[in-house]
Amino acid sequence: MLLFLLRRLGVLLPTFIGVTAIAFALVHLIPGDPLEMLAGERGMDPLRHARLMHEMGFDLPLWQQYIDYIDKVLHGDLGLSINTHQPVLGEFMTLFPATIELSLCAMGFAVLVGLPAGMLAAVRRGTLLDHSVMGLSLTGYSMPIFWWALLLILLFSVQLGWTPVSGRISVMFWVEPVTGFMLIDTLLAGDWDAFWSALHHLVLPAIVLGTIPLAVIARMTRSSMMEVIREDYIRVARAKGLSPQRVIFVHALRNALIPVVTVIGLQTGTLLAGAILTETIFAWPGVGKWLIDSISRRDYPAVQGGILLVAAIVMLVNLLVDVLYGLINPRIRHAR
C-alpha cells in the first residue's frame, strides 16, 4: 500500500510542477508591461517604473523569477490581489466554503436522483422507462448548464416566484460565519428563518450544477448494474429464492457501485468547472464567480493563485479517489 501511495505521489509531483508553470506563464506570457495595471491613466515616470520592476522582481531572468515563484508558492504565499490588496490565499479560503457547500449539495442531488434512475433503467432494460431515463440523461449530459440555469430561473423565480434569483441568503439575515457553510451556520445560530432562506437560495444552483454529474452517474450506474446482473452469483442468489429486491439491493448493488464511486470522485473537476458558470449566473459568492470577476478586473495575481489552487484541489481529490479505490480493490494496488 505504501509503495502504491508513493508511486501515485511520484506522478503527482511533476504534474503539480507543470501546473505551477502554467500559472506562472499566465502572468509572464501576457504581452505588454507587467506594471500596466498599477500605472493608471497618466502612466508612470521611468524612475518609479524601474524601482517597482526591481521591487517586484520583474527585472530578474525568467528562470529565476520562476524559482522565486515556486519558493513563494511552497510557503503559501500566492501574492496580493491587485483589487483588494489582500493575500490571494486568504480570499480564496474565505470564498471556498461557499463553493464546497454548493458542490456537495449538487453532488448529493446527482447521486440521490441518478443512482435510483440508473438502477431502474438497468432492471427494466429495454422498456419505455429505460429509454426515457437514457434519453433524459443524454439530454442532461448535452445541456449547456448556463442556459439550463436561465430556464429554471425563468420558471421557478420569475413565473412561480418560489425561489430567489441570486445570492446565498436574503439580505434580511445576518449569520455569524463559523464554518463558512451557510446551512450549518444558520443552524448553529438556531435561526430557522435564515436556514430556510439559505436553503431556498441553494436549491436552483445545486440542481443546475448537479445536472451533468446526474446524467453521468445514471448512465454509469445503468451499464455497471447490467454487467453485474449477468454474473453467475446473481443467478445463484435468484435460484436460492431470494426476493428480487434483496438480489438487486444487497447482492448486485454493492458490486455495481464500485465503478460508480470512482465516477463520482472524478466529477470533482466537472463540478469546479461548472461552478464557474453556475456561480456567475446565480451571483453565488464562491471561488468560481471570484475567478471570473478577477479575470474581468485583470487581477492577474488572483487569477494565477485561483487556477493553481483549483488544480491542486482537483489533483488531491483524484489522488484520494485513487487511494480509496486501491483500498477497496486490491487488484488496482498490485497492478504494474
Add this chain to the structure above:
Amino acid sequence: MSAADEALAPPSPWRENWRHFCSNPGALLGLLVIVVLVLLALLAPWLAPHAPNEQFRDALLLPPSWAGGDPRFLLGTDDVGRDILARLMYGARLSLAVGAIVVTLSLAIGITLGLIAGFFQGVVDGLIMRLMDVMLALPSLLLAIAIVAILGPSLVNAMVAISVVVLPHYVRLTRASVIGELAKDYVVASEVAGAGLWRQMFVNVLPNCLAPLIVQATLGFSSAILDAAALGFLGLGAQPPTPEWGTMLADARQFIQRAWWVVTFPGLAILITVLAFNLMGDGLRDALDPRLKR
C-alpha cells in the same frame, strides 16, 4: 462478379459499420439533425429572412409570431430589433465552424503527438505524456479560461484555447492504439520489407487506429460547441454583436423577466446541436468499437 458471388463475399467493413449505424434510431436522428443544421448554416444568406445584424427600430423585443408578434419575425426580435431566427441561422455557421476547426486542429496535433509518443517510447514519450497529465489536471473550462485570459477574449482565441484543452484525449487515444498495433505482424512485416518511419506511421499504422479517433472527434464536436458557447456566455469568446449562440444568451440575460424568447431559443439551438452530435457519437461508438458489437 455475379449476384451469387456477391452474396457470398464478406461485406466490406464500412458497409457493415454503416448497417450497424443505421440500426440505431438515435444515431440516425442525430445524423439527420446535423445534416439539416449544416444545410441551414450553409444556406443562411439565402434562407434567413433578414440580415443577422439588421436592426428594426420599430420592432424591439417582439414575441414570436405565434405568440402575438409580427409575422415578419418568426421567433421574435431582441432588444435592438434584430431577427432572432436570422441570428440563430448565422450562429449555426459559427458554431459548426468552431466545431470543425477545433476538431481538425486538435486531431492533427493530437494524432501527430500520439504517433510520436507511441513510436518513440522513452524520454520523448514520457515528456509528451507528462505534459498531457498536467493539462488533464485542470478542469477543461478553467484551462480554456486561463488560455483566453493570456491571449485576450475573442472567438479565434477561444477556438485555440478549446483545441489545446481537448488535446490530451486525442494524444492518449492515438498512443494507446499505436502501441497496440506495433506488436502486430503486419507492422513487423512492412518494416522488414523496408518501409520508412514516415510510411509506417502515417500509411501503415494510423489507418488502423482511426476508429476510436473518429468516435472521439464526433464527441469532440459537441464539447467544442458547448465550450465555445460557455466562453461566449462568460464574455470570453465571440464578442457582441457577433451572432454566436452563447454571446446571444449573455446579451439576453437582462431581459429574462420580460422576454422569455430571447433567452429560450439560443440555448435550445445549442442543446439540439450538442445532443445531435452526442447521439451520433454514441451510435458511431457502437458501430465502430468491436468490443461493444452485439
